[in-house]
Amino acid sequence: MTDRIRNYINGQWIDSRGQASLDVMNPATGKRMAEVPAGSKEDVMAAAEKAHLAWPSWQNTPATRRIQYLYKMKQVLEENEHEIAAICTKECGKTIAESKAEILRAIENIEVACGIPKLMQGGFSENITTGIYEFYIRQALGTCSCISPFNFPIMIPFWFMPYAIACGNTYIVKPSEKVPMTMTRIFELFEKLDLPPGVLNLVHGGKETVDAILEHPFIQAISFVGSSAVAKYIYQTGAIHGKRVQAQGGAKNPVVVMPDADLDAAVKIIADSAFGCAGQRCLAASVVITVGQTGEEFMNRIIRSAREKKVGNGLSDDVDMGPVIRKESKERIEGLIDKGVREGANLLLDGRGIKVRDCEDGYFTGPTILGNVNPDSEIYKTEIFGPVLSILHADTLEDAISLINNSRYGNSACIFTRSGAAARKFRHDTMTGNIGVNIGIAAPMAFFPFSGWKDSFYGDLHGQSLHALEFYTQTKVVIERWHDAWTRKF
Amino acid sequence: MTDRIRNYINGQWIDSRGQASLDVMNPATGKRMAEVPAGSKEDVMAAAEKAHLAWPSWQNTPATRRIQYLYKMKQVLEENEHEIAAICTKECGKTIAESKAEILRAIENIEVACGIPKLMQGGFSENITTGIYEFYIRQALGTCSCISPFNFPIMIPFWFMPYAIACGNTYIVKPSEKVPMTMTRIFELFEKLDLPPGVLNLVHGGKETVDAILEHPFIQAISFVGSSAVAKYIYQTGAIHGKRVQAQGGAKNPVVVMPDADLDAAVKIIADSAFGCAGQRCLAASVVITVGQTGEEFMNRIIRSAREKKVGNGLSDDVDMGPVIRKESKERIEGLIDKGVREGANLLLDGRGIKVRDCEDGYFTGPTILGNVNPDSEIYKTEIFGPVLSILHADTLEDAISLINNSRYGNSACIFTRSGAAARKFRHDTMTGNIGVNIGIAAPMAFFPFSGWKDSFYGDLHGQSLHALEFYTQTKVVIERWHDAWTRKF
Amino acid sequence: MTDRIRNYINGQWIDSRGQASLDVMNPATGKRMAEVPAGSKEDVMAAAEKAHLAWPSWQNTPATRRIQYLYKMKQVLEENEHEIAAICTKECGKTIAESKAEILRAIENIEVACGIPKLMQGGFSENITTGIYEFYIRQALGTCSCISPFNFPIMIPFWFMPYAIACGNTYIVKPSEKVPMTMTRIFELFEKLDLPPGVLNLVHGGKETVDAILEHPFIQAISFVGSSAVAKYIYQTGAIHGKRVQAQGGAKNPVVVMPDADLDAAVKIIADSAFGCAGQRCLAASVVITVGQTGEEFMNRIIRSAREKKVGNGLSDDVDMGPVIRKESKERIEGLIDKGVREGANLLLDGRGIKVRDCEDGYFTGPTILGNVNPDSEIYKTEIFGPVLSILHADTLEDAISLINNSRYGNSACIFTRSGAAARKFRHDTMTGNIGVNIGIAAPMAFFPFSGWKDSFYGDLHGQSLHALEFYTQTKVVIERWHDAWTRKF
């Protein structure tokens, strides 16, 4: 078929050797847009071999020259922002503004990776004992790969790939089979970079492709973002094959609203955080814990704010929230809302059954708010990954923190307060890797590690910044001795 | 039984709940010295629970106060150097000088860990966008553990433990069941530190103990040193249980002797490296590759030097080399020598059948040298872990490096040369994590990572220095916004 | 004379060659305790020459061995805490608790300097262009010196000296001629360290000594703490002689009390900060700016708290505040109080004329509080360096910050508030190098730079931590190329 998306291997666009294909849908319209290969082991083998062959000369290219490709990469993303954002919105459903925000974050990571010549320096010590010196360098691992989820088709590979190639590795990007078009277009645009063939490769597919990546002996390190269950599988399977793995999982991110919070700010920010990207964000606020008296006032206002969100096709400028990714996702989310109600939650705002004009077949669920959610209920514990906000109450900040720390997830937690003491206690005691104070989405800048904890992360080194650098390199320690006497005879 | 070694849990000496015991032998005399518990799941559970309970208050103890215990730890090791070294020599077999060298390296690691208050600092960025700032801190993981091999009863736990506790973790040391007495005595001496109970724990045992550590949900991170097969098992099993793991495996470390090498220095250093600790060192030189003309001259001199090594009970001052750890080890090593000869190697020096006066039952094998070893033979590929040196020849430095890079191991490689160019090429091209130039044992100082590669290491962060710090902490990113307007109303 | 204090040069106690002497007084009793040489150029020349000669072999001593002396130094200070504190209290006047706090901070700096082997590492970059690598190391400067003030006889040399010698420099300490006994005793105790002669030297004296240090060509770098006028002189004169200089000057440190401050905490902490060490601290709170309504309540309570301070001989356990350093200081301080009153301030608490039993000849001024101080008055602008607290009022936080930023000084500023927003605005906008939030004395820990700004500091690199390391070393960059072809012929 003519619209079947191809892989990019060794500088060439190549058909997948696998027969099966999957449909790429526009979730706002329910229309099929393209066909993506379901993937095959052969595709991964081809990519891994070419990437492996491209590695030695890429590693020996000076870092100062390697980053010149990244400067161009930044420019290509900047110059093609609109086009890339539109594709992303079409296959992923989020709004154009949300798609552009992804590009911005991708660029920020490229910028940090441009600093690799300095950041990659090893250390040097004179005279560890008299006349002997020792130093270490960081060298690339070889070929590495990332396996990327559907919810950030643009951004997530850039948490990893720019660092990997800046450090001298060659790379294979495996996008989600639900949103393969965006990265495919980005790779088309990247042909302008004139990277040596094999340095950057793109392989499409589903589980077979993933497993082939996990198993291939040439692939040294794997970065993953997805649900906790799959993250754990990736971590385990990668480790069984002796690889380095960093695997970022799911989340259920709580926001604490203190009695002294600035409610105007809090309501607006929390609504954006809960319903932005239709709640399909690993940093989305999905639980609010109100502390003390503010509960009711907050509830009324967040309902009002949620109700005002315009739901629709993300391509329209005036839309605040798009669809979820697939019909099955919509059904699953709405099933969870049912379950929540059955478990005793108050359905304060019901987004089910929303109709969007001209998008009757789109996968829309409107903003939904559940009140009085029981922390022992399943709805509380499950990552819904949709536009559903659960509200709980706690008497004190300590209670709220206990609630949070009992969760299996540890991606992020936020607090709204005017109190310096509450902020300090919260950030010190809360066991999540990303903390926000008067912020809705505590997404670390590219020069910080993206620090999930607990079941939200498997591994030790995170994406972005120095952690990415360390993950994509190995240290080589050198100890040298030269006798002065040797300088006297030739 | 009165001489059954006990565990140290929560500040108390406690009998293992497991029934079975193993003998602790003096390898120089073949005499049984003590009995060590074979270990039990209950022991690990008890230690993990107590360590887990001790954690919160230890983590909240300021780092500047935590390191005061390390200063005392350094002092205790210094003041009891002779006693500790003697125990180590008795149960491990190595010479007193070798035991003392371990203590020195242990102390160096404590010293580096004393710098944790500075090294552990996170980063702070003002104005990531106007008025918003972001920072990260490193927080302890909880309870961590190391599983330590027989060949360095003192040093190896100190590659990990001082960093772990300096960072605010609580810890369980699991020494080798072959050499449990040394660490037990060290823990007795450490009672003087007055560490809060539960911070530092000692659990003895064999595989059941190891598996219980790998599985226990309270244990967050595991450090291991041993053979590659077990290292891989530890890495896989730890990962299956979602933990952080760093697992250092075996090695077969080559030394290249270039035609311009200073043979006096090279021969002496290589003999020390190959036969020190009876070759039971993961950094021992076990293969020499002579390049160009020097082959024969080198071979004659290394045989002479090896022959002069005095083999005996490590407690005697004039002994150069002690026994191997167990009768089975001796038999295995001697079997491998047989095999080497069958595979076509020349037996240039045969250490089998050596008799040591007053130590007739000791597990001694003398220095052994095999010449003309075939790189395709099994003897070449197998880690012998005994005083056996294999010699090969290569025509050029490139050929020597190819030989090395074909190995599955990547622990260390050394070169002897007067040429700056040969040194540079060697350290750049050779794929091992530790490189020595005119050095026999490229053991990184404590302020460098101990950088094994390939099958010599599973994981990403190594022991010692900043890698240990990163391994034993997790990053927490905080993003804060405070509105200036709030400063105007109270 | 028998009680004339001697210099310590090249490992020996030597009489000053200068004839003149100065009296060392006990400020609590007004009694002469000893005689200190007024100093001479010859003394400095002797010390500089010996230190210069000692340098090369000290620099070539591995850093890991150099720091062993620092570990002992820490131990010596710990073991002799009481004796050192008593001498300090006798010649300097502060309480025993205050003297001990100095020792603690001195030790903390030694601890950070013990981390030098790691902290001193330079950087290494492979392949800056193919086949060429570049690295840098830090090397010691040679002989360096600090010129230390009377108010912290113990602590201040340790902001500099431990780093200097850890980095491989040799050193000359010049204590204040008002308090020479403490450092002299410390040097006596340091004989136990067995430092190589010439590494650490002590030279007493006044201005002639200072000028000789500033001019001597062997002295590469000078650290100073004192008044701003002298700091500027030191900076200028040192620079004229081409040296590195870091010169810390005076201060007038404001504390802002916001309407939402916890007054219990604020009053207690501010009273301690203003009157501790009799106000002779470069980080003393000497101005309080109350914002909004709290003014009166705060004023009443701080007067009460100040009145309760027990003034007396610092040797007594129950004394809160000792004398000022000299009769002339007392007269100067009391003259400034007069002037303040003449300039329109309200004398809320008058410490002049205080009588201390058994210390009738001591230089005591009691806690003094001036209210309604005019920011244009001279008393406001002058560093009083005595137990005098001035109180002002501002309507808003912005106004308070403006007041602070108009000062020529920039040492420290503190705020008391419960508001996270006020804290953020204050620390961002206030132009002082050390900021405290709900803290009275913002003295940076030893692993932070001691960051004065504006006229409170001349230079760029501060004392303590990495700044000290950078100040006491110079970078050496090395670029190397070796041709692979050279590995083929010998």
Place this chain on the structure above:
Amino acid sequence: MTDRIRNYINGQWIDSRGQASLDVMNPATGKRMAEVPAGSKEDVMAAAEKAHLAWPSWQNTPATRRIQYLYKMKQVLEENEHEIAAICTKECGKTIAESKAEILRAIENIEVACGIPKLMQGGFSENITTGIYEFYIRQALGTCSCISPFNFPIMIPFWFMPYAIACGNTYIVKPSEKVPMTMTRIFELFEKLDLPPGVLNLVHGGKETVDAILEHPFIQAISFVGSSAVAKYIYQTGAIHGKRVQAQGGAKNPVVVMPDADLDAAVKIIADSAFGCAGQRCLAASVVITVGQTGEEFMNRIIRSAREKKVGNGLSDDVDMGPVIRKESKERIEGLIDKGVREGANLLLDGRGIKVRDCEDGYFTGPTILGNVNPDSEIYKTEIFGPVLSILHADTLEDAISLINNSRYGNSACIFTRSGAAARKFRHDTMTGNIGVNIGIAAPMAFFPFSGWKDSFYGDLHGQSLHALEFYTQTKVVIERWHDAWTRKF
């Protein structure tokens, strides 16, 4: 006059208020090209005031946004490489290739400065005592300035300026009055950056301008490159006005040729280093010290190589070496050659009296080599800053290093050898801040400090990389305490 070069202040091109002007000459043709203002105090005042006003909002612009201007800056230099190089060659005399090499190095510094958001991070420590945390940030100083020499019209301001503005300072560039056109053109091109007015300013002039910069109270920090005499003056005068200063001075850079050197490589590289930029480089090789037997062979070959250098107008592609900067320079250089001969040196190659076709009025001196130069002669000690190479002989490497270490300069030193031991000894013992091994010009990459020592540098922090970052920022330490109790009442 229409061709009088203007200043760029606050985003506008403005005539100097000074009346006097100086001629800008083309040194290859001796023709006047333009007129540059001799400068005035008023010009500096205007620039300093505007830069001072622009500072607060520039500092509050997030670093991530500030660096976007630097990305554009890189692009502008890349896109206009040919035009800028041509102007530089015309007014400075060097070849087009040499001018382009400057641009490349300027760009590299911009690239490193683009990493400022990461590099500028301060440190954060939790729990310095329980419940208290401490952090530091780096904040800009205000307005800073560099005073730049004639020999690198493009590169040298970029050692400083990109870092300064990336860190949030505003800036004044003062180019050499001999080569004002290049930077003026660069500033014209930089108008495309759309930097906020006042951030980047250009002021022309001579000594009066320099003195006004040194004295102006708004200018916080000064970077200088020039002769040692002027560097010292700048350092002293800046310090007298209380400023931070880094002042890079002159040099006399030795190259040691060992008996085992690869003479082909050594001769070619040394000839390029000695005669490139007509020897007007602070890193030019101006002295060769031959060790052992190689002397004569080297001498013959370097004469041949020098003789082959084609001297001419740098605009021609086939020219290897251009003129010196001024007629007076030529006369001074030729006078020094005379003096050298009178002092006993052998004139091995005489570049005086060279005629260049079509450039009869250019300031040309051809490559000149003096042999047998006496290390006590003045010619040996004087920085000639022209195409004159002096050759000496030493018996051993130790002797050669002694010769080097006796010099007042410490900018750079190189060695040619195949021996790892000679390289180690040389780089360890030689007291210069930049060391080359088998390299002619040891110019540190932009991610290393440019490390002059001794009279080649006054100050402590050098240009480029982290030193520039530290020089252009001041640390602010913050210590905060918040009581948990405050979280319970609102």
